[in-house]
Amino acid sequence: PPAEEEVNINLQGGQGGYFSGLMSYGNTVGNAGVHVSYLRRQADDLGGTSFALNDLTAKFKLKLNERSSLGLKLGVYDETSNSTYVGLTQNMYDAGGMDYVRLAPNDELKVQRFSLSATHQYKLGDRTSLRTTAFGYTVSRDWRRQDFGSAPVANPTGVIWGDTTIAGGALYMRNSTGNRNRSFMVGGVESKLVHGYNIGLRSEVQVGARLQVETANEQRINGTRFDAISGSLAADELRSGFAQSAFAENKIWLTDKFIFTAGVRMENYTFEREVFRNNYGNGVVDTNVVAGNSVTEIIPGAGINYAVSDAVQVFAGVHRGFAPPGITDAITTSGQVFQLDAERSWNYEVGIRSAITRGINLDVTGFYMDFSNQIIPVSESSGGTGAGLVNGGATIHRGVEAALIFGVGELFKAPFKLDLDVNATYVDAYFQGDRFVGSDENRISIEGNKTPYAPEFFISSGLTFETKEGFGLRFTGTYVSEQYTDGINSEVPSANGRNGKLDAYFLLDGTARYTISKWNTSFMVSCKNMLDERYIASRRPQGIRVGLPRFITAGVNVKF
Numbered sequence: 390p391p392a393e394e395e396v397n398i399n400l401q402g403g404q405g406g407y408f409s410g411l412m413s414y415g416n417t418v419g420n421a422g423v424h425v426s427y428l429r430r431q432a433d434d435l436g437g438t439s440f441a442l443n444d445l446t447a448k449f450k451l452k453l454n455e456r457s458s459l460g461l462k463l464g465v466y467d468e469t470s471n472s473t474y475v476g477l478t479q480n481m482y483d484a485g486g487m488d489y490v491r492l493a494p495n496d497e498l499k500v501q502r503f504s505l506s507a508t509h510q511y512k513l514g515d516r517t518s519l520r521t522t523a524f525g526y527t528v529s530r531d532w533r534r535q536d537f538g539s540a541p542v543a544n545p546t547g548v549i550w551g552d553t554t555i556a557g558g559a560l561y562m563r564n565s566t567g568n569r570n571r572s573f574m575v576g577g578v579e580s581k582l583v584h585g586y587n588i589g590l591r592s593e594v595q596v597g598a599r600l601q602v603e604t605a606n607e608q609r610i611n612g613t614r615f616d617a618i619s620g621s622l623a624a625d626e627l628r629s630g631f632a633q634s635a636f637a638e639n640k641i642w643l644t645d646k647f648i649f650t651a652g653v654r655m656e657n658y659t660f661e662r663e664v665f666r667n668n669y670g671n672g673v674v675d676t677n678v679v680a681g682n683s684v685t686e687i688i689p690g691a692g693i694n695y696a697v698s699d700a701v702q703v704f705a706g707v708h709r710g711f712a713p714p715g716i717t718d719a720i721t722t723s724g725q726v727f728q729l730d731a732e733r734s735w736n737y738e739v740g741i742r743s744a745i746t747r748g749i750n751l752d753v754t755g756f757y758m759d760f761s762n763q764i765i766p767v768s769e770s771s772g773g774t775g776a777g778l779v780n781g782g783a784t785i786h787r788g789v790e791a792a793l794i795f796g797v798g799e800l801f802k803a804p805f806k807l808d809l810d811v812n813a814t815y816v817d818a819y820f821q822g823d824r825f826v827g828s829d830e831n832r833i834s835i836e837g838n839k840t841p842y843a844p845e846f847f848i849s850s851g852l853t854f855e856t857k858e859g860f861g862l863r864f865t866g867t868y869v870s871e872q873y874t875d876g877i878n879s880e881v882p883s884a885n886g887r888n889g890k891l892d893a894y895f896l897l898d899g900t901a902r903y904t905i906s907k908w909n910t911s912f913m914v915s916c917k918n919m920l921d922e923r924y925i926a927s928r929r930p931q932g933i934r935v936g937l938p939r940f941i942t943a944g945v946n947v948k949f
Contacts, residue, residue, distance in 0.1 A: 390422030390450050391415040401944030406433030409944075420452040436937045437489030440470035457511040464504035464526075472498040475537055476932025478551045479886045480558045482925070488935040492550055492560060493535040495616040502528045516585035525576035532570070535615050536563040539885055546615050557884035560932075566612035568620070577601030577632075591642040595652075601632040605716075623673050625666040628716045632658045646696040652689070658713045659683040684731050686711045700744040710734035710758070734760040740790075748796030758786040783824070784840055788816035806855040811848070818843040826876050835876045842927075844893075846870040859904035859911075867896045874928045886933040894924035894936070909948040916941045 394416040401409040413426035424447070431441040449461040473496035481487050504526035511519045536542075539557045544564045551559035581597035605628045612620035638652030661681035666673065690708030697703060712732040740754030761783055791813050798807040818840040825832040848868040855861040872891040873879070882889025897920050902913040921939040928934070 403942030
């Protein structure tokens with residue numbers, strides 16, 4: 390919450406019925422502060438998508454006494470959109486003219502989220518503080534999706550997209566729906582103690598613990614019409630998990646310029662899957678399958694930071710990476726428990742932060758991530774068919790990140806601001822070790838192949854110009870290099886559009902702004918994808934998604 394009363398209104402409008410309105414109020418009176426914000430965003434046709442969302446957040450902070458304070462945060466989120474899984478086939482994309490056609494116009498996603506958290510901060514002494522947070526939230530996500538096939542179907546609506554003369558090149562829309570309805574509940578508490586001490590060297594220790602309980606109820610309801618939101622219950626299950634963790638970290642100033650930090654974390658995750666109804670290949674049956682498992686991991690890490698001078702810092706670190714397997718990948722609907730390894734890696738980084746001279750700042754970081762086992766999900770959303778590898782095997786991710794800010798105006802003491810900034814990432818991500826895909830008769834080794842959706846180069850550069858009179862311009866260019874979409878590294882696209890190389894693309898965005906200081910008001914016009922670049926953003930989950938076309942918005946921001 391701000392120290393004084395503050396009102397902020399930000400309104401934007403654009404093509405396709407786009408509207409965004411953000412309003413906020415904040416104030417502090419005595420020992421109590423409040424900040425409330427409300428966001429309304431909607432569009433009738435933004436790149437073929439319509440949506441409407443409301444997001445309300447309220448924060449309260451109360452100073453109980455000189456040593457303690459209490460904070461509350463409330464959140465309410467509601468969204469309705471016509472999000473869909475189905476995308477273009479390759480021939481539909483090549484032919485053009487269908488980039489933003491709504492192939493399944495009755496698909497509808499509804500999301501509601503309610504969240505609450507309370508944080509208590511207590512100062513035990515001059516060098517000791519305790520922070521405790523209790524949190525909880527619920528989410529419901531109901532998704533109506535029209536069924537379709539890549540070959541003639543038994544219950545067609547008569548709507549067919551694409552070229553029927555090409556195997557896999559057409560979409561046959563079915564007169565039925567598969568409603569994927571899910572609800573989640575999460576709750577927990579986390580506490581962290583920070584204590585500064587001196588035993589010849591200045592030191593600071595942090596210790597903490599966290600408990601979390603979560604449940605997920607998933608249902609599939611099959612409707613007998615293309616727009617049905619109800620029907621027969623085809624699948625019903627409950628997944629639950631209990632996570633507990635504890636950590637300790639110690640920071641030591643070996644000198645005023647040299648800091649060493651080391652820590653360790655313990656994670657334990659116990660999970661269970663209960664299947665009440667499912668289709669096992671011979672029809673939907675009621676069942677009562679219950680199975681569970683547990684994983685535990687000790688996660689160490691260490692890092693250093695050395696101030697070579699006031700303008701240059703060198704840092705390095707190493708830590709263990711860990712993530713438990715997803716419950717649906719670890720336990721089948723028949724109750725079989727796969728002895729999955731958790732996702733584990735060793736991660737290394739070394740870098741430098743520097744202010745080379747007035748107006749020039751350069752940060753460079755090299756990283757190396759060695760996954761002994763990277764879990765490859767087999768869910769439909771990741772392009773799988775529901776069966777296949779779960780322990781994905783070893784992968785390597787190595788590369789460099791760099792950020793440069795070149796303040797031309799500051800460097801030459803110009804009466805205006807002129808900044809050039811560049812952010813660039815190079816990453817070489819590939820499979821290593823014995824790794825095969827396909828059936829036993831047609832196994833293909835993918836050792837050394839690029840991991841999917843991992844472009845080697847990502848570069849974003851911006852040029853900012855601002856005058857003292859309140860006029861400003863900013864142009865941003867973004868380059869993304871080519872990517873593969875499967876482990877085989879297919880060059881030639883598949884007929885259904887789901888596999889094949891993604892070509893590199895470049896996007897140019899621009900914003901013009903004028904600020905009237907005495908009114909605390911700014912006006913702006915923005916254009917995304919100024920060159921109207923046509924590119925494939927993704928081939929997942931079920932077909933080609935074309936990137937957003939040229940999109941213009943205008944808006945105003947007022948502060949009171």
